[in-house]
Amino acid sequence: MNKKFFLLFIVLLILPLTTLSTVKxxxxxxxxxxxxxxxxxxxxxxxxxxxxxxxxxxxxxxxxxxxxxxxxxxxxxxxxxxxxxxxxxxxxxxxxxxxxxxxxxxxxxxxxxxxxxxxxxxxxxxxxxxxxxxxxxxxxxxxxxxxxxxxxxxxxxxxxxxxxxxxxxxxxxxxxxxxxxxxxxxxxxxxxxxxxxxxxxxxxxxxxxxxxxxxxxxxxxxxxxxxxxxxxxxxxxxxxxxxxxxxxxxxxxxxxxxxxxxxxxxxxxxxxxxxxxxxxxxxxxxxxxxxxxxxxxxxxxxxxxxxxxxxxLLYPRLQLIKSQKATNELIVSLIKNKDINQSLKTVHELTGIKDIKEEEIKKIKESSTPEIELSKILNERYEVRWSxxxxxxxxxxxxxxxxxxxxxxxxxxxxxxxxxxxxxxxxxxx
Ligand SMILES: [Zn+2]
The missing domain is CATH 3.40.720.10 (Alkaline Phosphatase, subunit A)
Structure with a gap:
């Protein structure tokens, strides 16, 4: 048997064994x-x-x-x-x-x-x-x-x-x-x-x-x-x-x-x-x-x-989502003890969305689930829906x-x- 055929023989012998064996x-x-x-x-x-x-x-x-x-x-x-x-x-x-x-x-x-x-x-x-x-x-x-x-x-x-x-x-x-x-x-x-x-x-x-x-x-x-x-x-x-x-x-x-x-x-x-x-x-x-x-x-x-x-996903505004710099959880915790103006500034800064209004910040602050409220406000801008x-x-x-x-x-x-x-x-x- 020449060397080439010998190698092929070995490969054919080993192949079924390797495919049958288990994962380590x-x-x-x-x-x-x-x-x-x-x-x-x-x-x-x-x-x-x-x-x-x-x-x-x-x-x-x-x-x-x-x-x-x-x-x-x-x-x-x-x-x-x-x-x-x-x-x-x-x-x-x-x-x-x-x-x-x-x-x-x-x-x-x-x-x-x-x-x-x-x-x-x-x-x-x-x-x-x-x-x-x-x-x-x-x-x-x-x-x-x-x-x-x-x-x-x-x-x-x-x-x-x-x-x-x-x-x-x-x-x-x-x-x-x-x-x-x-x-x-x-x-x-x-x-x-x-x-x-x-x-x-x-x-x-x-x-x-x-x-x-x-x-x-x-x-x-x-x-x-x-x-x-x-x-x-x-x-x-x-x-x-x-x-x-x-x-x-x-x-x-x-x-x-x-x-x-x-x-x-x-x-x-x-x-x-x-x-x-x-x-x-x-x-x-x-x-x-x-x-x-x-x-x-x-x-x-x-x-x-x-x-x-x-x-x-509707028509998600990808760049807007990408420009958010902190989670809604962190943003809500950061604005918790701030007044409306300071809060507005923080939200603008960390979301990159400048058209968020005072009334919306008030809504977040008055809500029993402020994070969900912020999510609603942002998701509307993002054209993303959660059910x-x-x-x-x-x-x-x-x-x-x-x-x-x-x-x-x-x-x-x-x-x-x-x-x-x-x-x-x-x-x-x-
Ligand atoms: Zn879960």
Whole structure:
């Protein structure tokens, strides 16, 4: 046999083995509340209508149906349970069925076989989406979830906001009713605790267990970061470190990365705020994409748990939206104690919209929901409509990259996404 044929023979021998084998690493991005219209609008505003988000640049695209067991419109708890375990459950339930049976999540399945697991979010680490991957609880009480984390240590790495649930009541800004220090508890079990960007950058891949709590409550909105100038990391910076740390396990890892504030901004119908949180997800996704180039034995998924806000795009005034310099949340907090004239000046400055009138500022100030009032005023100018301040039951997109990405095309239930992950990784859902 000459050399050429011998090589061909070897390739033909190996090929079926490689396609049959399973994926070592899974990186799952969840844009909380990220419907198709949010993806479209943010792309048009920040990149221009002809461009694409990096996470859109794949031919392996699917749609998942988001309804929960008891309601057409899901909450993040039931959705996280479906996405993590492959079981529909009722709204409000975390990693548990209506009959109180605990579900087994993809994260648990990874750890069972000695692979590592991590969770990252821009909201509190005890919020429904990360919690739905690692606890089994009948409600979304964040204090109880923090206690459960300390009790069971269900992850190797967790990063985000929510320090208030981990520090004793004697510390300022604690939400605890006792003097337990859960951070100390984690440290006693070998976790490295970090609380700012400098410490995040100091970590090497050799720190196996990490708890990173960068703010008391949720982390600042992406659009407000420059204005506030607080030393908190971006979702991309957390993702880069997490990938570094988790990939030190030769058996592989599961990492869930949540851009959690898409949902928060969409609940407030804050158009510019929402747009920048989708960008936050895309920036983090780019870190995963460069990791995939280094380790092709990796599957990356980008999806949402549900749509929030019922965003409708008419003739969106892209440049106007792009010129907003702070979220509606921050603007409202800045004008709270200012008189009408000062408030008008701040709103003009931070939105770039000069025709906002005194009566409109008065309306914001008199409203019991001032942020929604400001959203209404701005959205009229932006020619963007939101139909609800809650969730909707629309399907959401799934974008897949890397090994086994082809499994994720088509239209399917949110539970099916989990089943596909179990099968891609060769871990048991039972
Ligand atoms: Zn929500």
């Amino acid at each position: 690493n899974i990186i799952l991005f969840i844009g909380d509340g990220m419907g198709t219209a949010a993806v479209d609008l943010s792309r048009m505003v920040l990149l221009g209508k002809e461009k694409f988000w990096d996470f859109e640049n794949t031919r392996y695209i699917g749609l998942q149906k988001t309804y929960s067991e008891n309601l057409l419109t899901t909450d993040s708890a039931a959705a996280a349970t479906a996405l993590s375990s492959g079981h529909k459950t009722s709204n409000g339930l975390l990693g548990t069925l209506s009959d109180a049976t605990a579900t087994k999540s993809i994260l648990k399945a990874f750890r069972e076989v000695g692979r590592s697991a991590g969770l990252i979010t821009t909201v509190t680490v005890t919020h429904a989406t990360p919690a739905g991957f690692c606890v089994s609880m009948p409600d979304r009480d964040e204090l109880a979830i923090a206690d459960e984390y300390a009790e069971t240590k269900p992850f190797d790495l967790i990063m985000g906001g929510g320090r208030q649930y981990f520090v004793p009541k004697s510390s300022t800004a604690s939400k605890r009713t006792d003097n337990l220090n859960l951070i100390k508890n984690f440290q006693n079990f070998g976790y490295t605790y970090i609380s700012n960007t400098a410490q995040l950058f100091e970590l090497t891949g050799k720190t196996p267990k990490i708890i990173g709590l960068f703010s008391e409550s949720s982390m600042p909105n992406a659009l407000d970061r420059n204005y506030l100038n607080t030393p908190v990391p971006t979702l991309a910076q957390m993702t880069r470190t997490a990938l570094n740390v988790l990939s030190s396990n030769p058996k592989g890892f599961f990492l869930m990365v949540e851009s959690g504030k898409i949902d928060f901004r969409a609940h407030a119908n804050d158009t510019a705020g929402t747009v920048w949180e989708v960008n936050e997800l895309n920036e983090a996704f780019k870190e995963a994409l460069s990791f995939l180039k280094k380790d092709p034995d990796t599957l990356i998924l980008v999806t949402a748990d549900h749509e929030t806000g019922g965003l409708t 609800t301040v809650g969730h909707t039951c629309a399907n959401v997109n799934v974008y897949a990259f890397g090994k086994k990405a082809e499994l994720f095309t088509g239209v399917y239930e949110n539970t099916e996404l989990a089943i596909k992950m179990f099968s891609a990784a060769g871990v048991s859902p039972n």
